[in-house]
Amino acid sequence: MKKSSIFGLVVIAIAIAVIISVYSNTSTYGSFTEARQTESELHVVGKLNKQKVLYYDATKDANYFSFYMQDDKGSECKVVFTGTKPEDFEKSEQIVLTGKMIGNEFHASNILMKCPSKYTQNKLETQEFKAKPASI
Amino acid sequence: MDTVFKGEHLLPGHIGQFFLVLAFGAALLSFISYFFATTDDAGKPASSWQTLGRIGYYLNAISVLGIGACLFYIIYNHYFEYHYVWAYTSKTLPVQYIISAFWNGQEGGFMLWIFWQALIGLVLIWKAGNWERPVMTVVALSQAVLASMVLGINFLGIHLGSSPFLLLRDFMSEAPIFKNPEYLNFIKDGQGMVPSLQNYWMVIHPPTLFLGFAAMVTPFAYAVAGLWQKKYKEWIQPALPHALFACMILGTGVVMGSFWAYESLNFGGFWAWDPVENASIFPWITMVAAVHVLIVFKNTGHSYFTATFLVLISFVLVWYSSFLNRSGILGETSVHSFTDLGMFWQLVTGILVFLVMSVWLLVSRWKALPITKKDEETYSREFWMFVGAVFLGLSCFHLIVVTSIPVWNAMFGLKIAPPADKARLLHYNIIQSCFVFVIVILTAFTQFLKYKKTDVTRFFITTLVYLVFAALIAALITYATGLYKLNYVFVLLMWGSVYSVIANGKILADAFKGKFKLAGSAVAHIGFGLLLIGALISAGTSTVISINNTGESYSADFAKTENPRENILVYRNEPQKMGDYTVTYLGDSLALPDHFYKVNYRKVDANGKVDEDFTLLPKVQVNKGALASSPDTRHYLLHDLYTHITMTNSASTAEEKGNGADGDQPADDSKEYDAPVPHEISIGDTIPFREGYMVLRKLDKAAKLENIPMDNVLASVGAELDVVTHGQTYHAKPVFILQKDGHVFFFPKKLEEAGLKLEFTKIMPTKDKVEITVYQQPESAKKYIVMRAIKFPYINFFWAGSVIMVIGFLLSIFRRNKELKPEPAKVKAK
Numbered sequence: 001m002k003k004s005s006i007f008g009l010v011v012i013a014i015a016i017a018v019i020i021s022v023y024s025n026t027s028t029y030g031s032f033t034e035a036r037q038t039e040s041e042l043h044v045v046g047k048l049n050k051q052k053v054l055y056y057d058a059t060k061d062a063n064y065f066s067f068y069m070q071d072d073k074g075s076e077c078k079v080v081f082t083g084t085k086p087e088d089f090e091k092s093e094q095i096v097l098t099g100k101m102i103g104n105e106f107h108a109s110n111i112l113m114k115c116p117s118k119y120t121q122n123k124l125e126t127q128e129f130k131a132k133p134a135s136i
Numbered sequence: 137m138d139t140v141f142k143g144e145h146l147l148p149g150h151i152g153q154f155f156l157v158l159a160f161g162a163a164l165l166s167f168i169s170y171f172f173a174t175t176d177d178a179g180k181p182a183s184s185w186q187t188l189g190r191i192g193y194y195l196n197a198i199s200v201l202g203i204g205a206c207l208f209y210i211i212y213n214h215y216f217e218y219h220y221v222w223a224y225t226s227k228t229l230p231v232q233y234i235i236s237a238f239w240n241g242q243e244g245g246f247m248l249w250i251f252w253q254a255l256i257g258l259v260l261i262w263k264a265g266n267w268e269r270p271v272m273t274v275v276a277l278s279q280a281v282l283a284s285m286v287l288g289i290n291f292l293g294i295h296l297g298s299s300p301f302l303l304l305r306d307f308m309s310e311a312p313i314f315k316n317p318e319y320l321n322f323i324k325d326g327q328g329m330v331p332s333l334q335n336y337w338m339v340i341h342p343p344t345l346f347l348g349f350a351a352m353v354t355p356f357a358y359a360v361a362g363l364w365q366k367k368y369k370e371w372i373q374p375a376l377p378h379a380l381f382a383c384m385i386l387g388t389g390v391v392m393g394s395f396w397a398y399e400s401l402n403f404g405g406f407w408a409w410d411p412v413e414n415a416s417i418f419p420w421i422t423m424v425a426a427v428h429v430l431i432v433f434k435n436t437g438h439s440y441f442t443a444t445f446l447v448l449i450s451f452v453l454v455w456y457s458s459f460l461n462r463s464g465i466l467g468e469t470s471v472h473s474f475t476d477l478g479m480f481w482q483l484v485t486g487i488l489v490f491l492v493m494s495v496w497l498l499v500s501r502w503k504a505l506p507i508t509k510k511d512e513e514t515y516s517r518e519f520w521m522f523v524g525a526v527f528l529g530l531s532c533f534h535l536i537v538v539t540s541i542p543v544w545n546a547m548f549g550l551k552i553a554p555p556a557d558k559a560r561l562l563h564y565n566i567i568q569s570c571f572v573f574v575i576v577i578l579t580a581f582t583q584f585l586k587y588k589k590t591d592v593t594r595f596f597i598t599t600l601v602y603l604v605f606a607a608l609i610a611a612l613i614t615y616a617t618g619l620y621k622l623n624y625v626f627v628l629l630m631w632g633s634v635y636s637v638i639a640n641g642k643i644l645a646d647a648f649k650g651k652f653k654l655a656g657s658a659v660a661h662i663g664f665g666l667l668l669i670g671a672l673i674s675a676g677t678s679t680v681i682s683i684n685n686t687g688e689s690y691s692a693d694f695a696k697t698e699n700p701r702e703n704i705l706v707y708r709n710e711p712q713k714m715g716d717y718t719v720t721y722l723g724d725s726l727a728l729p730d731h732f733y734k735v736n737y738r739k740v741d742a743n744g745k746v747d748e749d750f751t752l753l754p755k756v757q758v759n760k761g762a763l764a765s766s767p768d769t770r771h772y773l774l775h776d777l778y779t780h781i782t783m784t785n786s787a788s789t790a791e792e793k794g795n796g797a798d799g800d801q802p803a804d805d806s807k808e809y810d811a812p813v814p815h816e817i818s819i820g821d822t823i824p825f826r827e828g829y830m831v832l833r834k835l836d837k838a839a840k841l842e843n844i845p846m847d848n849v850l851a852s853v854g855a856e857l858d859v860v861t862h863g864q865t866y867h868a869k870p871v872f873i874l875q876k877d878g879h880v881f882f883f884p885k886k887l888e889e890a891g892l893k894l895e896f897t898k899i900m901p902t903k904d905k906v907e908i909t910v911y912q913q914p915e916s917a918k919k920y921i922v923m924r925a926i927k928f929p930y931i932n933f934f935w936a937g938s939v940i941m942v943i944g945f946l947l948s949i950f951r952r953n954k955e956l957k958p959e960p961a962k963v964k965a966k
Contacts, residue, residue, distance in 0.1 A: 003511050003519075011526055018534045018567065025563045026541065027553040043553040058783050062684060062922040063701030084703055084783040084922055087764075 027098070032077040035101040044097045044106065046071035048089070056085035069095060069106075079106045086111060141305070143320040144217045145210070149301040152206030153288070156299060159199035159250070160287055163280035166192030170273040174365070177269075186269055190261060193272065196279060197254040203247060203286075204238075207300055211237050216323045219307040220244070220300045226328030233329055236338040239346075240329060242462055243286050243300040248343060250282045252350035260354065267374060270361030271354075278353050281486055285479065298479060330764070337396035341389065345416065348386025349454050352419055354378035355426070356451035356490075359444055363497040368506050372430050372443065377952040379427050379447065384945035386420045391938040398778075398931075400766045405675060406934065409564040411466045414539040415457035418532055423450040425528035432518040432525075435587050439522045440506050441498075446525065448494040453532075455490055459483040465542050515592050517585040524578040531571035538564070562623075565675075569629045572668065576632040579661045580639035583654075602642070606635035617673050617929060630672055637665035656951050660944025663937045670933025674776075681715035681777075682925040703782050706735070708919040709889050710827075710862050721921050722751065723889070724786060731756045733781055733921055737770070752779050754923070775929040783922035809893060809911035816898075816905045825910055828861030828890070830868075835906065839871045841883060850874045855896045855908060859887060870896040870908070884911075891918045 028034075030042045048054075052068040065081045067089070079097060092113040099108035169189035177183035207220070211234055216222040224240040239248045257275045264271050288299025304323070305314040313319050355375045362371025393416070398406040407413065426446035429439040460466055463480045498505075512519035541554050555563045581599050584590075610631040614620045620627060640661040647655040682704040706712045706721045722734040732753045739748040754768040767780035815823045823830050832855060839854030840846070854869040871883040884895040891913035898907035 003514065007523065007526075011530065014530055015533060018530070019537060021563075021567065022534070022537050022555075023552075025555040025559055027555055027559070029551055029553050041559065058705050058785070058920060058922050061701075062703045062705040062783065082701060 031071045031073045032075050032101070032106060033073065035077075035106060039100065041098060041100045041109070044069075044071050044099075046095055046097070048092055048095060049076060050090065054085070054090065058084070066105075069097070077101075077106050078104065079108055081108045081111060086113060089113065140317055141217075141320070142318050144303075145213070145215045146217075146303075148206045148209045148215070149218060149303065152203055152210075152301040153299060155199040155202035155206065156283070156287055156301070157289070159196050159203060160280060160283035162192045162195035162199060163276055163283050164192075166190075166196060167273060167276035167280050170269055170276055174269040174273055183269070189269070189272060189276065193254075193257055193261065193276060193279075196276075196283075197258060200247075200251050200254045203300075204251065207238060207244075207247070208234075210301075214326065216326050217304055217320060218300075219302045219304045222304050222323065222326040224327070224329055226326040228325075229329055230334070232336075232339065233334050236333070236342075237329060239342045240333065240338075241300065243298050245342065245346065246282060246285045247300065248346040249350050250279065250286070252343075252347045253279055253282065253353060256350055256354060260357075264374070267358065267361060267371075270365050271357040274357035274360045275353055277489075278357075281489055285482065285486070295478065296482065335396070335400050337392065337400065341392040341396055344385060344392055345389030348382060348389045349419070349458075351378065351382035351385055352423065352451050352454045355382065355423070355447045359447040360493065360497060363444070363501050366501070366504065368440070368501075368504065369433075372434055374956060375447065376427070376430050376434070377949050377956065379423055379430060380945055380949045380952060382450075383420060383423050383427060384942055384949065386416075386423070387938075387945070388942050390416050390420060391935075391942075395935065399769065405678070405928075406931070407671070407675070409561065411539045412461055414535045415460045418453040418457055418536060419450045421528050421532040421535075422446050422453060425525040425532075426450060428521050428528075429525045432521050436512075436516075436518045437506070438508055438512050438518045439525070440508070442522065442525060444505075445498070446529065448498070452487060452491045452494060453536075455483075455487040456536075459487055460539065460543075465546060513589055515585060515590045515595065517582055517587050517590075520578055520582040520585060524575055524582065527571055527574045527578070531568060531575070534567055534571070566623060566625050569625045573625070573629045573632045576629070576636040576665060576668065579664065580632075580636040583639060583643045583658070583661070602639050603635055606638050607631055609638070610634040613669070613673070617677050619673060619676055622676050626672055626676055629668065633665045633668040633672070637662050637669070640665065653951055656944050656946075656948030658944070659947055660941050663939070663941030663944050665937070666933050666940060667937030670930055670935070670937055674928040674931040674934060678926055678928045680924065680926050681717070682923060683715070703922045703924050705920055705922050708786075708891075709864060711738075714925065717748075719923075719925075721919075725753075733784070735768075735779055735921070735923065737777070752777075754779050754781050756781050756784060771932075773932065775927055776931050778926045778928060779923055780925075781921050781923050784920065786919040786921070808913060810914050812895070812909045812911050814897060814907050814909045816900070816903070816907050818905050823908060823910060825892070825912055828859065830857045830859040830894075830910075832857055832906070832908070836869065839869065841871060841873075848875050848877070850876045853896070853899060853906075855894075855906060857894060857908070859890055859892065859894075861890045864889070866890055868892075868894050870894045872896040872899060872906075874899075888919075 027040075028042050030038075030044060032044060035042055035044060046069045049068040049070050054065075054067045056065045062084065063082050065083060065085045067079055068076055069079050070076045079099075094113070096112040097106065097108040098110035098112075099106055101107070166189050169185045169192055173183045173185035173189055177185050210218050210221050211225055214221065214225070214227055220241055220243065225234065225237045229237065238244045253275065257272065257279065260271055260275060261268060285297045286299055287297035288302060289296055305319065308314065313322060316322075355378050358371040358375035358378070362368055362375075390413075393413070394406045397408075423446070426443060429443040429446060432439045433443045463483050465480075512522065538554065541552060544550055545552060554560060580602070581595075584595055584598055610627070610633075613634070614627050614630055619630060640658045643654055644658040644662065647653075647658055680702045682702060684701045684704040704712065704714055704719075706719055708721050708723065711718045711720045716739050718738045718740070720736040720738070722736050725732045725734065732755045734751050734753060736751045737748065738746060741747045750770060752768040752770055754766065756765045765781045767778050769779070770777040813825075817823060817832050819832055819834055821832055823832075834856050836854035836856055837851075839852045841852070846852070851874045852871060853873075854871045857868045857870075859866045859868055866887050866889065868885040868887055870885040873881040873883065875881070882895045882897055884893050886893045893911035895909040895911070896906065897909045900906065
């Protein structure tokens with residue numbers, strides 16, 4: 001067998017390994033009900049319940065923000081975010097949370113929100129908030 | 137649509153639109169003419185098709201300038217009837233940012249790309265010689281496709297492109313305001329540029345990045361020309377310097393973006409594996425790989441297919457990355473909020489044009505391609521350079537697979553989410569580190585191999601020596617920086633990077649002794665190695681120093697399960713301990729739209745001596761009620777201290793408060809304070825309050841007040857108080873006035889910094905006492921900032937490495953360009 005054929009096989013093997021590893025590392029979109037049944041982090045898409053209280057008081061705890069969100073299936077859950085309240089959070093139209101359920105609270109490590117754009121009423125813009133900065 | 141609108145300036149828009157159509161038409165004409173110049177007039181020295189092609193291209197270049205001039209004119213004159221002007225500028229926008237308003241929108245980004253590509257085409261017409269006809273066919277086609285993206289016209293029912301000259305009333309034709317013929321009277325100002333873009337990086341980063349994208353067209357055009365004209369081998373030599381140039385500029389552009397993110401956006405780092413960031417480096421990685429195999433082919437005749445394929449795919453990836461950024465498909469996964477302009481299918485077509493062209497050429501010419509049947513020697517430079525290029529390709533492949541998850545979802549109806557937050561970073565960092573580890577090792581030992589055949593024993597001995605030496609240094613670095621606490625892959629990568637720097641350092645030393653030709657690659661590889669060392673240490677061991685465990689816990693579980701919190705609350709003028717530092721929020725300074733916060737850092741050593749004392753000015757920008765914060769960074773040689781405001785209660789209220797709050801307005805502000813506390817005191821007595829004390833020094837019997845007529849005043853007494861709080865002393869003089877008609881007035885004194893309002897409320901001559909009423913702000917009404925501070929160690933390696941790598945590319949361009957000069961003679965000799 002030629003060296004280049006062996007090398008070609010190695011490359012194909014690595015490529016397959018990459019795809020498998022990506023696939024196994026992907027997360028899923030789910031609902032709060034599904035989040036209750038799993039230990040791993042997942043994405044939940046939903047809307048902020050604007051009737052219920054949004055709690056953030058920097059003077060009490062600068063790293064505690066909680067609110068209530070309704071997921072796509074309509075079930076509601078208290079969400080806790082370890083960080084500061086994102087600006088304009090009240091105006092958000094859609095929220096994508098990343099996190100997991102702890103007890104009866106959903107602990108989000110990342111909030112991606114879509115706000116009505118500041119520029120035009122018919123465009124949406126996206127903003128992301130992380131509990132922690134990027135690191136290895 | 138019979139309404140006649142008043143006050144609009146439609147002429148520049150019409151001219152601009154005319155130029156847009158002309159630019160597209162001229163590019164198309166140039167493409168067709170060059171095509172026939174290549175096919176029909178092949179071999180003829182003079183060709184009327186070629187002349188026509190040139191004319192078309194010149195016309196296109198002139199139109200591009202015309203579009204630029206019209207766009208500048210409407211922006212400069214604030215014609216808000218144009219959507220582009222209204223959306224991205226305002227009357228208060230400083231002049232230097234009017235330039236960057238050009239490329240604030242997507243249409244402007246395309247314009248910038250078209251402009252650079254027009255310039256590149258002109259250079260090629262001037263310099264490319266025999267290659268002009270086929271190469272310019274491709275460049276003109278690319279120019280026509282790009283121009284179609286900004287056309288903004290309906291053609292046979294299909295909407296083509298999005299024009300920068302679109303009128304606001306056409307953009308939002310539904311809005312009732314546009315029923316009014318005098319609607320412009322109501323649009324006084326534009327939306328303005330997002331404050332975070334009002335930054336000098338916005339002026340230089342996009343042009344560099346787009347020049348990099350545009351430069352990718354040249355090697356692609358040469359490759360296509362070579363396959364098309366069956367000059368399979370000849371295209372490589374002239375394409376090489378262009379490929380290097382594209383790598384150098386695109387690399388610079390990406391690093392600039394990374395520096396911008398680090399310096400003035402609140403990403404909390406220099407790289408976040410954001411889909412948009414990833415997309416911008418796809419073509420860079422593949423073109424760097426291509427450069428290596430192009431050199432292999434030039435020297436040995438091996439790796440022809442890989443070289444051609446990588447050059448072709450790089451340009452297709454440029455289009456793929458614009459598709460990802462501009463089609464809106466990344467919506468749910470990216471911070472970069474590029475909105476959909478309704479050009480999804482046009483962008484897909486853009487990719488397909490160049491993809492199909494590449495595939496068709498490779499397939500139809502397959503049998504004629506100069507692919508060697510012979511295997512490379514194992515101990516030859518060409519073999520390992522080829523392996524390196526393939527690994528670069530694999531690294532890019534991985535990035536594409538992950539970044540394109542939304543594309544896979546759309547294509548196959550899947551519903552998978554990208555790796556969740558923490559897993560995502562780890563996933564990217566570990567897999568990419570594995571690939572890069574292989575690549576850096578190759579960048580080092582391959583330098584010691586020779587083309588074709590190498591003396592094996594000597595090679596193994598030198599390699600071993602360098603590897604061991606590198607292992608020692610890497611071990612030291614890993615231990616000193618604490619990198620060993622992380623995944624072993626990062627330690628391995630550190631070893632590889634150090635090895636690459638040392639080995640290439642040796643090559644560089646040789647270069648100075650005479651083999652100067654090799655300097656370019658050595659310098660570029662050293663730069664790459666340093667960049668990785670910097671990235672590994674600073675991202676891997678960056679530490680948040682604003683750790684805050686003082687917040688009230690909302691449940692005991694919460695504190696247990698969550699890591700330390702990273703935001704710290706600092707009240708104004710109350711020093712707060714943070715790590716080794718004492719931080720104090722000293723105050724604000726306003727230069728709208730920027731609101732700066734003075735944050736003082738002090739570090740005291742064991743003997744009580746002040747070691748460091750500096751003030752950072754992180755800022756928050758107030759824009760239409762929303763706040764955007766930018767960090768400020770203290771740079772040291774070996775680390776950076778980064779500070780950014782995550783929350784504050786003083787920015788939004790500051791503007792309104794500043795107006796009438798200074799005493800002379802008896803507005804009811806009692807809600808801002810706790811219940812007043814009266815104190816009866818004599819001169820020299822002390823009043824304690826929650827955060828300090830105050831002393832009544834003396835009474836000023838003839839206190840004067842501005843703006844108050846004194847003729848009706850019987851007595852005016854000021855109480856001179858020294859207020860001591862948090863180590864600061866303030867002077868305050870509230871005044872008590874008794875008028876001749878018996879009325880009494882108090883003129884209170886506010887001490888914003890101390891959160892106090894003092895009122896002189898009574899004089900009791902019989903007791904020889906006075907009454908001072910103290911209003912104190914509750915904790916929650918005091919001004920505060922919530923901030924996050926991060927220490928990035930050795931980040932300067934990252935920046936220095938980037939700069940060195942760019943210098944390496946530049947040296948290589950000079951070398952390869954020099955090799956070009958005697959080309960005609962060489963070709964004949966063969």
